[in-house]
Amino acid sequence: MTLSEEDYIKAIYHLSEFNSKSVATNAIAEQMKTKPSSVTDMIKKLAEKSLVNYKKYQGVSLSEKGRLVALSIIRKHRLWEVFLVDKLNFSWDEVHVVAEQLEHIKSDALIDKLDAHLGFPKVDPHGDPIPNKDGVFTKSVKKLISELPVGSQGACVGVNDSSAAFLKFLDKNKIALGDTFKILEIEEFDGSVTISTRSGSIRISKQIATNLFLEIVDEE
Amino acid sequence: MTLSEEDYIKAIYHLSEFNSKSVATNAIAEQMKTKPSSVTDMIKKLAEKSLVNYKKYQGVSLSEKGRLVALSIIRKHRLWEVFLVDKLNFSWDEVHVVAEQLEHIKSDALIDKLDAHLGFPKVDPHGDPIPNKDGVFTKSVKKLISELPVGSQGACVGVNDSSAAFLKFLDKNKIALGDTFKILEIEEFDGSVTISTRSGSIRISKQIATNLFLEIVDEE
DNA sequence: ACAATTTTTTAGATTTGTCTAAAATTATAT
DNA sequence: ATATAATTTTAGACAAATCTAAAAAATTGT
Numbered sequence: 001m002t003l004s005e006e007d008y009i010k011a012i013y014h015l016s017e018f019n020s021k022s023v024a025t026n027a028i029a030e031q032m033k034t035k036p037s038s039v040t041d042m043i044k045k046l047a048e049k050s051l052v053n054y055k056k057y058q059g060v061s062l063s064e065k066g067r068l069v070a071l072s073i074i075r076k077h078r079l080w081e082v083f084l085v086d087k088l089n090f091s092w093d094e095v096h097v098v099a100e101q102l103e104h105i106k107s108d109a110l111i112d113k114l115d116a117h118l119g120f121p122k123v124d125p126h127g128d129p130i131p132n133k134d135g136v137f138t139k140s141v142k143k144l145i146s147e148l149p150v151g152s153q154g155a156c157v158g159v160n161d162s163s164a165a166f167l168k169f170l171d172k173n174k175i176a177l178g179d180t181f182k183i184l185e186i187e188e189f190d191g192s193v194t195i196s197t198r199s200g201s202i203r204i205s206k207q208i209a210t211n212l213f214l215e216i217v218d219e220e
Numbered sequence: 221m222t223l224s225e226e227d228y229i230k231a232i233y234h235l236s237e238f239n240s241k242s243v244a245t246n247a248i249a250e251q252m253k254t255k256p257s258s259v260t261d262m263i264k265k266l267a268e269k270s271l272v273n274y275k276k277y278q279g280v281s282l283s284e285k286g287r288l289v290a291l292s293i294i295r296k297h298r299l300w301e302v303f304l305v306d307k308l309n310f311s312w313d314e315v316h317v318v319a320e321q322l323e324h325i326k327s328d329a330l331i332d333k334l335d336a337h338l339g340f341p342k343v344d345p346h347g348d349p350i351p352n353k354d355g356v357f358t359k360s361v362k363k364l365i366s367e368l369p370v371g372s373q374g375a376c377v378g379v380n381d382s383s384a385a386f387l388k389f390l391d392k393n394k395i396a397l398g399d400t401f402k403i404l405e406i407e408e409f410d411g412s413v414t415i416s417t418r419s420g421s422i423r424i425s426k427q428i429a430t431n432l433f434l435e436i437v438d439e440e
Numbered sequence: 441a442c443a444a445t446t447t448t449t450t451a452g453a454t455t456t457g458t459c460t461a462a463a464a465t466t467a468t469a470t
Numbered sequence: 471a472t473a474t475a476a477t478t479t480t481a482g483a484c485a486a487a488t489c490t491a492a493a494a495a496a497t498t499g500t
Contacts, residue, residue: 026447035490037450040448040450056448057448089333090329090333094329097327098327102325105322110304113310222456222457246477246478254459255460257458257461262457265457276479277466279478
């Protein structure tokens with residue numbers, strides 16, 4: 001698989017991740033920052049290799065084979081992100097660009113050993129699940145604090161607003177990525193939320209609650 | 221710089237590492253496993269970017285700019301090799317192929333942080349020196365035990381013969397990469413050498429001595 | 441329903457890195 | 471010294487991935 005093919009497969013996966021229907025040529029072109037005609041060419045090539053299901057003018061979807069390729073790339077991407085944050089002290093918002101390159105390194109042994117080195121993580125620094133070797137992963141529930149009911153509990157895995165000001169605020173309030181929070185109370189009046197942290201409970205404004213993602217530990 | 225350009229620069233560096241003269245087109249073609257005509261094309265391109273000094277039919281040499289590019293790639297390659305061996309438990313003879321891919325990842329921050337994570341190593345797992353950011357490195361002396369006089373001391377950094385049998389032998393005799401040895405005595409009769417190790421002194425045959433490299437800690 | 445718009449595909453060109461075959465240059469051997 | 475051999479370069483072609491411009495198909499609005 002060429003680098004470019006891998007990028008297309010990944011783009012198609014992400015575009016069909018939630019709606020599951022077939023993906024439009026234009027949508028892929030936008031995602032890949034290229035022209036629709038280039039997309040058509042590449043789709044033909046991927047169809048030739050039966051990585052995608054394709055019928056002219058009818059959009060495209062990943063075949064099972066293609067889906068597994070996508071998941072293996074995503075697995076690599078997310079493991080590298082964990083490495084960059086946990087081992088090299090990158091901040092979680094800097095890692096994406098570098099992981100985009102690292103995900104294309106071809107070595108099964110490397111990924112196995114990296115996985116072990118990292119302690120077989122289940123989610124990446126943004127709270128997104130890491131597929132296993134066979135492409136199996138538990139769809140994690142990742143929600144804004146403002147969307148959760150009282151009693152919910154989870155690890156803080158990301159922010160909506162990555163402005164320096166907001167990150168500074170989090171730092172000042174001793175809120176860090178990875179911290180576990182529990183929602184104790186939601187104030188009807190202003191939407192502010194009381195959450196418990198390791199160092200006690202604090203109250204956060206609605207604005208904060210709509211910008212912090214929790215990765216819910218969903219027992220099932 | 222494209223991946224291919226980087227590979228050519230690295231090949232030219234290695235080919236002129238010891239003789240320092242200009243490198244022949246055929247030599248590059250052999251190293252790169254490509255045809256001489258392809259090499260000529262690429263050399264023209266590199267000359268255009270003033271990464272090499274080139275005169276038709278006269279061979280090619282790296283410009284200062286090209287030399288710095290080569291050293292930055294070598295720096296990345298060797299840091300990744302240290303990572304693979306020290307952190308991911310690859311054996312030192314498996315790392316080259318993977319490092320060949322990793323060396324092309326473009327991110328200064330990544331290499332800085334990797335360097336720090338590894339404790340700013342000075343040599344790679346094969347005993348070859350790691351250039352610093354500015355391309356400066358101390359030319360390390362790496363010699364076979366059989367080439368060294370009594371009294372020499374250094375870290376074991378590599379083998380000539382990487383057959384499974386030889387590696388097994390080393391393992392059985394508790395000789396591992398990184399161990400420090402001192403040469404105590406050389407037997408005229410059969411060329412066998414007595415060396416001191418952490419766990420006492422042992423005698424190794426000439427055959428072993430001609431297959432083990434020491435990285436000499438050369439005070440100057 | 442069908443004209444207008446949007447989306448998608450085709451056709452033909454471009455760039456990068458490669459190739460083969462042939463020509464130009466340099467090296468070698470007697 | 472010069473014919474022969476080896477090396478290097480040129481010329482022209484090709485595959486991959488992209489582009490522009492134009493044609494084909496699907497969608498939308500009234």
